[in-house]
Amino acid sequence: MAVVLLTDMDEAREARWRDVLARALPEETIVAGAGVDTAGLEPAAFDVAIAANPPAAALARFPALGFVQSLWAGVEQLVHNPALPPDAPLARLVDPNMARFMAEAVTAHVTSLHRDHPHYARAQAEERWAPAPAVYARDRTVGFLGTGELARACLRQLAGLDFPLLGWSRSRRDLDGVETFAGDEGLTAMLARTDILVNLMPLTAETRGMIDARLLGRLKPGAALVNVARGGHVVDADLLAALDEGQLGEAVLDVFDEEPLPAGHPFWRHPRVHVFPHVAAPTEPESAARIAAANIRAFRTGGAIAGLVDRARGY
Amino acid sequence: MAVVLLTDMDEAREARWRDVLARALPEETIVAGAGVDTAGLEPAAFDVAIAANPPAAALARFPALGFVQSLWAGVEQLVHNPALPPDAPLARLVDPNMARFMAEAVTAHVTSLHRDHPHYARAQAEERWAPAPAVYARDRTVGFLGTGELARACLRQLAGLDFPLLGWSRSRRDLDGVETFAGDEGLTAMLARTDILVNLMPLTAETRGMIDARLLGRLKPGAALVNVARGGHVVDADLLAALDEGQLGEAVLDVFDEEPLPAGHPFWRHPRVHVFPHVAAPTEPESAARIAAANIRAFRTGGAIAGLVDRARGY
Numbered sequence: 001m002a003v004v005l006l007t008d009m010d011e012a013r014e015a016r017w018r019d020v021l022a023r024a025l026p027e028e029t030i031v032a033g034a035g036v037d038t039a040g041l042e043p044a045a046f047d048v049a050i051a052a053n054p055p056a057a058a059l060a061r062f063p064a065l066g067f068v069q070s071l072w073a074g075v076e077q078l079v080h081n082p083a084l085p086p087d088a089p090l091a092r093l094v095d096p097n098m099a100r101f102m103a104e105a106v107t108a109h110v111t112s113l114h115r116d117h118p119h120y121a122r123a124q125a126e127e128r129w130a131p132a133p134a135v136y137a138r139d140r141t142v143g144f145l146g147t148g149e150l151a152r153a154c155l156r157q158l159a160g161l162d163f164p165l166l167g168w169s170r171s172r173r174d175l176d177g178v179e180t181f182a183g184d185e186g187l188t189a190m191l192a193r194t195d196i197l198v199n200l201m202p203l204t205a206e207t208r209g210m211i212d213a214r215l216l217g218r219l220k221p222g223a224a225l226v227n228v229a230r231g232g233h234v235v236d237a238d239l240l241a242a243l244d245e246g247q248l249g250e251a252v253l254d255v256f257d258e259e260p261l262p263a264g265h266p267f268w269r270h271p272r273v274h275v276f277p278h279v280a281a282p283t284e285p286e287s288a289a290r291i292a293a294a295n296i297r298a299f300r301t302g303g304a305i306a307g308l309v310d311r312a313r314g315y
Numbered sequence: 316m317a318v319v320l321l322t323d324m325d326e327a328r329e330a331r332w333r334d335v336l337a338r339a340l341p342e343e344t345i346v347a348g349a350g351v352d353t354a355g356l357e358p359a360a361f362d363v364a365i366a367a368n369p370p371a372a373a374l375a376r377f378p379a380l381g382f383v384q385s386l387w388a389g390v391e392q393l394v395h396n397p398a399l400p401p402d403a404p405l406a407r408l409v410d411p412n413m414a415r416f417m418a419e420a421v422t423a424h425v426t427s428l429h430r431d432h433p434h435y436a437r438a439q440a441e442e443r444w445a446p447a448p449a450v451y452a453r454d455r456t457v458g459f460l461g462t463g464e465l466a467r468a469c470l471r472q473l474a475g476l477d478f479p480l481l482g483w484s485r486s487r488r489d490l491d492g493v494e495t496f497a498g499d500e501g502l503t504a505m506l507a508r509t510d511i512l513v514n515l516m517p518l519t520a521e522t523r524g525m526i527d528a529r530l531l532g533r534l535k536p537g538a539a540l541v542n543v544a545r546g547g548h549v550v551d552a553d554l555l556a557a558l559d560e561g562q563l564g565e566a567v568l569d570v571f572d573e574e575p576l577p578a579g580h581p582f583w584r585h586p587r588v589h590v591f592p593h594v595a596a597p598t599e600p601e602s603a604a605r606i607a608a609a610n611i612r613a614f615r616t617g618g619a620i621a622g623l624v625d626r627a628r629g630y
Contacts, residue, residue, distance in 0.1 A: 097451075100477075104452050107476065108426035115423040116594075121436065124590045127583045129575035131592045136412075137419050160475040161422065162415075260444035268442045276435050277444045 001047040002029040003296065004036060004062060006054035007071070017071070017285060021050060024289035025296060033058055048296055051078055059083035067091075067299040069292045072283060073098060073150070074230060075309055076203040091295050092315070094307035097287040099153035102200075102228065105280035106154040109226045109252045110196050111161065114140050118250050122271060137162035143194030145211075146201035146229065147173045147180065148315075150281065154198065166190045170206075191218040196226065202315035203230040213238040216248055224250040228280040231256035236267070243272045254280045316362040317344040318611065319351060319377060321369035322386070332386070332600060336365060339604035340611060348373055363611055366393055374398035382406075382614040384607045385624075387598060388413060388465070389545060391518040394629055406610050407630070409622035412602040414468035417515075417543065420595035421469040424541045424567045425511055426476065429455050433565050437586060452477035458509030460525075461516035461544065462488045462495065463630075465596065469513065481505045485521075506533040511541065517630035518545040528553040531563055539565040543595040546571035551582070558587045569595045 005021060007014045011034045018032040031039045031046070033054065044064045051059070052071040059065075060083035068090045070078050075092045084090065112118075116132050123130040142158055143166040144151045155165055155178050165178045168190045172182035181190045191197070197219060201207045211227070212235040219225075225248060227234055236257065242248035253267060254276040267273045291306070298305050309315060320336060322329045326349045333347040346354040346361070348369065359379045366374070367386040374380075375398035383405045385393050390407045399405065427433075431447050438445040457473055458481040459466045470480055470493050480493045483505045487497035496505045506512070512534060516522045526542070527550040534540075540563060542549055551572065557563035568582060569591040582588045606621070613620050624630060 100451060101449055104426065104476070105430055108423075108430040108432065111419065111423035112427040112432060115420055117423065117427060117432070120591050120594075121589070123592070124583060127578055129592045131594045131597075134416055134420075134594060134597050136415060157476065161419070161472065263442055268439060274436070275439045277438070277446045279431075279435075279446045279449060282446075282449050 001064075002031060002039075002041055002045050003048040003050060004031050004033060004046040005050045005052075006033045006058045007052040008054060009052065017052075017289075020285040020289045021292065024286075024293040028296065036061070048299065050292055050296075053077045054081070056081050056083040067296070067305075069093075069295050070309075071288055071292065073281075074203060075315065076230065076232070079309060079311055079314055089299070089305055090309045090311065091305050091307040092309055093283065093288055093291060094149055095283070095287055095291050096153075097284050098281045099150050102150045102281035103153040103157040105254070106198055106200075106226065106228060107157050107161070109228075110142055110158060110163065110198065111137075113196055113224045113226070113250060113252065114163075118272065118274065138164065140164075140195045141166060141193050142196045142198060143190050144168065144178075145197065145199045145233075147175060147178075148200065148202065151198070151200040154200070166194060169201075187215070188218050191215065192220065194219055194223055196224045198226045199229045199233055201229050201233060203232050204314035208232050209235050211235065211239070213241065216242040219248065221247055222249040224248070224252070226252045226254075228254045231259070240266055240270065240273075243270065248272075250274065252276065254278055316379075317346060317354075317356055317360050318363040318365060319346050319348060319361040320365045320367075321348045321373045322367040323369060324367065332367070332604075335600040335604045336607060339601075339608040343611065351376070363614065365607055365611075368392045369396070371396050371398040382611070382620075384408075384610050386603055386607065388596075389518060390624055390630065391545065391547070394624060394626055404614070404620055405624045405626065406620050406622040407624055408598065408603055408606060409464055410598070410602055410606050411468075412599050413596045414465050417465045417596035418468040418472045420569070421513055421515075421541065421543060422472050422476070424543075425457055425473060425478070425513065426452075428511055428539045428541070428565060428567065429478075433587065433589065453479065455479075455510045456481060456508050457511045457513060458505050459483065459493075460512065460514045460548075462490060462493075463515065463517070466513070466515040469515070481509060484516075502530070503533050506530065507535065509534055509538055511539045513541045514544045514548055516544050516548060518547050519629035523547050524550050526550065526554070528556065531557040534563065536562055537564040539563070539567070541567045541569075543569045546574070555581055555585065555588075558585065563587075565589065567591065569593055 005018050014032045022030045043062050046062045047066045049065050049068045065085045065088050070092045073093050141164045147167040147169040159177045167178045168181040211233050250272050252274045295305050320333050329347045337345045358377050361377045362379050362381045364380050364383045380400045380403050385407045388408050456479045462482040462484040474492045482493045483496040487495050526548050565587050567589045610620050
């Protein structure tokens with residue numbers, strides 16, 4: 001049996017990924033989707049797919065898939081792909097290297113918001129010497145939406161920096177050094193105390209559009225938002241309105257509904273929106289390939305697959 | 316005997332400081348310099364001065380000073396004040412609260428440089444979606460000029476964030492988790508490995524102008540500088556030249572030769588200079604007053620004074 005790599009990438013990038021995966025899995029035949037017709041194998045010869053948001057038609061060609069490994073941590077597109085075989089296990093990428101990157105990005109965002117970097121950049125643009133009162137980290141509360149692997153990596157790092165930490169998730173989770181919340185009442189309680197809100201939720205039917213006027217209106221006035229999860233969590237117009245009313249002080253956005261962020265989008269020019277081009281936690285090909293390889297070996301030998309997706313839950 | 320507060324502040328600010336100090340030292344008579352003539356006390360009645368860069372003429376009026384406590388951590392002006400009584404102990408302010416502020420400011424500067432915030436701000440200004448390759452903190456070396464209290468507070472915090480840490484000082488000092496250097500050869504060795512250079516040296520005759528073309532030229536090409544010590548350490552023209560040649564990638568400057576930074580200074584408009592209005596580690600009046608009070612009580616009772624200045628060394 002063989003492994004097919006199915007992506008929405010251009011052919012050259014897909015071929016580079018295939019080569020990295022082939023080095024991590026020398027015992028397998030790995031064929032890139034673009035090369036399937038010339039590989040001399042029947043579609044039924046492939047029992048594993050490594051998937052990076054492939055179109056449904058590409059996935060539907062392979063009738064014998066027994067396991068699908070995502071190359072990305074977020075599977076909100078893949079899990080709703082109508083061609084996904086209903087009974088095959090699906091795994092998302094759970095990569096401690098990605099969690100390191102995420103923790104470092106979120107630490108940079110939280111600490112630079114904490115020390116008013118956006119204010120000082122605006123003052124410099126006007127050649128204004130404008131010292132603002134400093135606040136200790138111990139008086140600046142950071143609230144997380146989501147308490148999964150990536151959020152926990154961030155929380156561990158921020159705990160060493162003195163910030164009081166709060167975390168909200170669908171089902172409440174006990175975390176060392178973090179006050180945790182669940183449910184709508186819990187969300188209200190957390191937001192009312194949050195100075196800097198970090199979004200690291202999975203994107204599901206329930207969380208899509210959740211960062212809207214109502215949620216932003218429950219934050220401490222002047223709080224900041226850091227979105228490093230998915231653009232689909234945010235209602236853009238509500239975010240802009242909250243900024244313009246002063247309810248939201250700053251928005252650091254690493255992810256957008258449409259990426260690259262289209263020319264002319266108001267986020268580009270808003271003085272309190274800080275645009276990052278989806279760089280918080282890049283997938284490292286070598287590291288991702290090692291993790292995909294371990295999971296494929298586990299599938300072959302009946303071992304434990306890491307990052308199995310609960311399809312009903314969506315992540 | 317009484318305590319005189321001598322500053323270069325305007326009368327209102329000096330009076331606020333006097334009140335904070337009086338609350339911390341209720342057993343002492345504390346007179347602000349501006350009020351000495353109406354206080355009904357002879358100049359010889361004052362045996363302690365609390366000093367915040369007073370003019371020499373103000374200090375010279377008090378013939379009986381036995382102890383001088385600085386309100387600031389940096390004493391480069393006070394130590395060279397010709398009216399400073401030659402035999403009286405001089406203490407600078409050593410305040411753990413100030414060290415917290417400094418550690419938080421330096422963490423924000425180092426992590427936001429590490430994650431390329433200046434690059435992304437410039438890209439946003441041009442509406443450019445321009446992801447840059449990410450680097451782990453473990454591959455980004457931070458070098459410190461100076462290993463005193465403030466530097467050590469920063470180093471402790473950065474150690475938890477995975478950065479390899481180097482530290483240079485006049486005499487080499489052993490520090491946990493930091494590779495330390497001294498002397499000119501040590502400086503060359505450290506600079507050659509430094510991606511982000513943080514200046515926290517005292518300003519002395521030896522360190523004035525030390526961050527010049529020669530020093531910057533020994534850094535790793537494209538390295539960044541964070542100056543949170545004194546503007547006098549930096550030769551401004553050399554810094555600008557190093558930026559324009561690309562030898563220096565970014566400069567985060569919290570301190571300047573003249574403060575506020577004068578209108579029209581090229582730092583305001585340089586795209587790779589990030590101006591902060593001397594806000595890294597503000598003195599907190601309550602905290603500073605507690606520390607000054609403890610030192611004055613130690614002076615009165617023959618106890619140990621914290622932060623004694625070695626006048627020959629200059630700090």
